[in-house]
Amino acid sequence: MNSELYKYPFYLIMHPFNGYWELKYDRSQKANIVISFVILFLLALTNIMQSQYSGFVVNLVNPNGMNSFMEILYVVVPVLFWCVANWSLTTLMDGEGKFVDIFTSTCFALIPLVIIHFPWIWLSNLISLQETAFYHFSSSIAMIWCMFLLFVGNMTVHQYTPSKTIGTIILTIAAMGFMAFLSLLFFSLIQQMLAFISVIYQEMVLRS
């Protein structure tokens, strides 16, 4: 049972249509959520280790600018934005997926990024500048594979047709942009309100 639990994500990325179907209908939702968070954690960890231990020929990063917390945010925030935006469009597009289904399918789609990038952290220390083409090629494969799994996952979770899935993905990206704009607006307004309050406070303090 435990062995099957660990093997299932690899089964899913190699058999996406069957894998996602089983993910939605045949497996324990609690276990799915746990594995999803583990995948997110591993992806953040991989990114941090990549910026720290990658070879010099592929990794030109200012150590003063390295921030693990920001690396975690760069993984979590896009995933959350995608899930919320996709979930927001469910009613408009007559989808069947619940938020938890969208979240788990998205996280499972990120597995190739971990699997391919993790060994390259140390392999990149053994390649020269000419051989970085293989490194970048592997990164491209990981990204394309991830996009494909996202597509299949979305299609299966909502029971969309392929063309409708593409439309939903485009609308989801637009919704993500809109959400980003609203977030910036919100934080900007909050900042101005706080500045106003602090100015009032200073005025009262200095007056007395």
Add this chain to the structure above:
Amino acid sequence: MLKSGLRTRAALLLALCCLIGLSTGGAMVQAAEDAGSYHYSFWGNTVAAPAAYQATKLWNGESLGVGPLKEPSDLHVTADKQIYLLDTGNNRVVILNQQFQLVRIIASFVQKGKEETFQHPQGLFVTDENHVFIADTGHQRVVHLDQDDKLVKVIEAPKSELLQDGFKFEPIRVVADKAQRIYVMAAGVFDGFMEFNANGEFTSFIGANRVFFSPVEYFWKMLSTQAQRSQMVMFTPTEFSNLDINDEGFLYATNSQSQNNVRKLNAQGSDILREEGYFPPEGDIRFTTADGPTRLVDIDVTDSEMYAILDANRGRIFTYNGDGHFMYVFGGLGNQLGEFHTPVAIERVGDDYLILDKALGEITVFQSTEYGRTLNEAVRSYYKGDEEQANTLFQQTINMNANLEFAYAGIGKALIRQGDYGEAMKYFKQSMDQRGYSKAFLLYRKQVLREHFTAIMTGILGLVLVALLMKKYRKKKGGRQVASIEQ
């Protein structure tokens, strides 16, 4: 008696140890120079650096014995270290030797039996044979004199179909190459430099700047009427601000635009300046909006392709090597020795720099410090291909300034030549040189694999054998199972 003897011995021993300790410590300690200048790191931060040059002497008209200088515009130093100073307001050329003693003054020349003078000359060049070229701006001509101050030729306003009607020839700067071609920077000419042949005839323009515009601007310009276009910003190249020429005949030119402000032109007028440094060789990369970016007014190219540029906004001199690496900076605006009011010209005598101040009519002499001398020699050795000497000198340089990042690459290259690839990798990494690092790593990897070839192949063969044995074992196991099922 015995006790006092022991005490005396102990005291002597202690004193001896202290003396030895002092001498040892004294030998080890190296006095650290205070940070007199700055440098830019790979990440664009401003870091401390020792002063490479220090102002040592200030010359003006009185101290030179020629009366006050009046708005001098140009300097030139010949191969035999004669200093030619163009005194624009007094319409003369003052010639000095290396010790700044007056040799002679050129205030006139004889043309067709008549004495001719200059009027507001702004450009000066002297060839290796000590022929003098003077851009006589007020008289709209270029005057060519030989080493005895006799007239060779005069270049007047040229006639050519390349020039528009009513063209006014006002030469500002002039240089000549070894083939006797003359390049003139004229006011109002934005097609590049004007090239004249050995006979003084105009041949062509060379090295016009490219025009930078955005696609949006171009789109709107296409849609506009003729009247609207005349109101818009014109797409014309910017003018150059100064030029110099090196021993191999390449022109070095400076601009005052937003980018590509230093150019090295070949015979076709293409820019072949190597910019392998961390930043473009355009002076300060960090500045306040009040000051603005570096505004280049002069460039001087010396041996080993080192060149120095002069910033009029802050009065600073930036020096780069042939690859475009920033070496050092000195100078500034102010009233102290080593500071300027309106710097306009920069020249080099041996390792010393001469900076000409137009408003004050002064020449400031900068001499190199030990750091500057070592760095100059290191760059020269590297340029000549003397790797061992370059390695030694770069080591000394980074001992004085650990912030000089490109010097580590110089050491790395020398170590590659010596076959120490592992150490070379470390140095290239420290100088953020990915290409050099990759080259050293390839050689290092080959070296390591060759050394451990026996062990590696033995390991691989062992693995293959183990795999074969495992396969056979599994086959036997499978066979037994089949037999048991049949029973």
